[in-house]
Amino acid sequence: MTERCYKLYRYQIPMDSQVVLRNRFLKQREGLLVQIQCGGQSGWGEIAPLPEFSQETLEQAQQQAIDWLKKWDLARACNEKLSLENCYPSVAFGLSCALAELKGKLGEQGNFKIAPLCYGDPDELYAELEQLPGEKIAKIKVGLYEANRDGLIADMFLEAIPDLKLRLDANRSWTPEKAAMFAKYVKPEHRARIQFIEEPCKTPSESLQFAADTGIAIAWDETVRDPDFQIKAENKVTAIVIKPTLVGSLEKCVQLIEQAHQQGLIAVISSSIESSFGLTQLARIAQQYTPDTTPGLDTLDLMQVQLMRSWPNSTLPIADLQSEYISEIEIN
Numbered sequence: 001m002t003e004r005c006y007k008l009y010r011y012q013i014p015m016d017s018q019v020v021l022r023n024r025f026l027k028q029r030e031g032l033l034v035q036i037q038c039g040g041q042s043g044w045g046e047i048a049p050l051p052e053f054s055q056e057t058l059e060q061a062q063q064q065a066i067d068w069l070k071k072w073d074l075a076r077a078c079n080e081k082l083s084l085e086n087c088y089p090s091v092a093f094g095l096s097c098a099l100a101e102l103k104g105k106l107g108e109q110g111n112f113k114i115a116p117l118c119y120g121d122p123d124e125l126y127a128e129l130e131q132l133p134g135e136k137i138a139k140i141k142v143g144l145y146e147a148n149r150d151g152l153i154a155d156m157f158l159e160a161i162p163d164l165k166l167r168l169d170a171n172r173s174w175t176p177e178k179a180a181m182f183a184k185y186v187k188p189e190h191r192a193r194i195q196f197i198e199e200p201c202k203t204p205s206e207s208l209q210f211a212a213d214t215g216i217a218i219a220w221d222e223t224v225r226d227p228d229f230q231i232k233a234e235n236k237v238t239a240i241v242i243k244p245t246l247v248g249s250l251e252k253c254v255q256l257i258e259q260a261h262q263q264g265l266i267a268v269i270s271s272s273i274e275s276s277f278g279l280t281q282l283a284r285i286a287q288q289y290t291p292d293t294t295p296g297l298d299t300l301d302l303m304q305v306q307l308m309r310s311w312p313n314s315t316l317p318i319a320d321l322q323s324e325y326i327s328e329i330e331i332n
């Protein structure tokens, strides 16, 4: 008989004091690690709903993960499969990663290329870009300050670093007028090096109109999670951003990636502020399915420690299962 066993751990990691998610400070990141063992093989995953972004709470995710694991054990005893179809996205993602590792379907190699993330201080970004090897792509959050300031800063970077490509993220914050104000400050000859702005306006149709009016490319992020979202090659839409923790199982993410590629769009695997454990797994997914695209995973430095698996060259301390940050959940 095949030996099966599973374990669930809860983690809590202190964050950098300034991390703001939509309307609240994120003082600590909480989530689950799941380990599934079967027939001598073992696989791990991270289940970490992101406050303000995920629909499910951590408590709901934990309960659902426990229920699923129990049913999975029973199903496997009868040689049946158990679908992840009706699970919350974070649960489906974490469990599917554990199963993929268990079955040896997730490559070891990661895509650790970085698109440095800048929340507002241009000097910090300059310093980081200087050290960046290879293709220079940076991501700047816009929409937090005045739109003309955002436009000036983007234009200044593009002017100063001729091989720089920018990704910008407005999180649906601009009115059409503000978006136009931003564009006014970006010289036409620099606009092609904006790889995309994620969701410039409050609605997808306003964002499409902005792209048509300005020639600046856009990407879908929030829109990807709309229930009726369909990937379409539209004028000036160059990419979709895939945050697996918010999207669902690995299989669902791979389907989206394949559809995007078929339509000639870039698929960017992106962070939902997972621990280093989840981020390194996302880098492996990016290497396997989007090897030519720099993923959006530069969020580790928002945390004070790494968890179990380390990101190459990170200087943050690594917490293991015995540390104060992780505790095992008893499953009865």
Ligand SMILES: O=C(O)CCC(=O)C1=CC=C[C@@H](O)[C@@H]1C(=O)O
Binding pocket: 021, 053, 115, 117, 139, 169, 171, 221, 270, 271, 272, 273, 295, 296, 297, 298, 299
């Ligand atoms: O996409 C990246 O390069 C990093 C991830 C990132 O920007 C985000 C992750 C999670 C929540 C948000 O604050 C933000 C986003 O809106 O895309």
Ligand SMILES: [Mg+2]
Binding pocket: 169, 171, 198, 221, 222, 241
């Ligand atoms: Mg975004």
